[in-house]
Amino acid sequence: MHLLYPLVLSVLLFSIGIYGVLARRNAILVLMSVELMLNAVNLNLVAFDVWLGDRLHAGQVFTLYVITIAAAEIGLGLAIVLLVFRQRETADVDALRDLGERQYEAMLEPDRGAR
């Protein structure tokens, strides 16, 4: 099999994941897009492992580790999202701008910045 098939697929998935992280508003959808990017990296690792014929199977073992870390990351991320939701009643990433600059906030939403 041509090596370009898995590599091009992983590039496409990674780009779609970047778009999702930047464009989605719900925090859980952002986490889903992060999962897409992690899966693209996993496909790359497996493809290079098989291509190199690695005797230690470094790529596949590392893929297993990445999958485990992704599960831990999803657990922690959901806990943080739940905490934010419990305090703010929203999971909207665009609504969380307490650390933003006041000037910028006033520019975006004039009725809020005028107080």
Place this chain on the structure above:
Amino acid sequence: MTGVEILFALLGAVAVAAALLVVGSPNLVHAALWLVVTLGALAGCYLLLTAEFVAWVQVLIYVGAVVVLLLFGLMLTRAPIGYSAELTSGNRWAAAVVAGATGGTLMTVIVEAFRREYVGLHGGVAGASRGIGETIFRYWVLPFEILSVLLLAALVGAIVLSRRTPDEARPAAGATVGAPGLAGGSNGTGRPGGGDLTDTGTGTETGQANAAAPTVPAQDDDRTLPVSESTGSQGGAG
């Protein structure tokens, strides 16, 4: 094209189309379910690359656990179930430009670098569970142990984060009951000790609703205080 390449291209097309629906679907639950399709197609790709064990782990952990966790998260944050137009933010064109630029750059580099490389799939199964298990427990033991400690730390961290302490849970719930229309703003003045976090700016009418909200449910909260103290010690997180 060989048969394996055709199969891989078909699975890749399924994965990419489902991924586009994950980031583009106007329905949250549908996006989560399309993620299942993407991850399943990727498991098929792993199988075609003879990474058998990774494929089954992908099915078990991603499709089985991670997507279910995401669906739980959607339910617990009271996400809109049906169609909602608000899921994509206003900077989607900038995001599309960034994603396209990244994809173009990576694609150019990869096509130029690996244009003539072929994967030999005829040397037997590279990723059968026997071989993977032997290499993990012979050569990769230390990362494995570190990973188990990391999982423990993540578990404890998730429990600590999502645990509801009694004094912060009750007034927030009271504000929700008293003023259910505060979906976009802060639930503000009812929570003791949290004033530094709540000042996201509310209009006058929501301010009055906030001020009025804790009076009625506060009596309920005082009455149920011993019960929730005793039952809440097990970390009654949702």
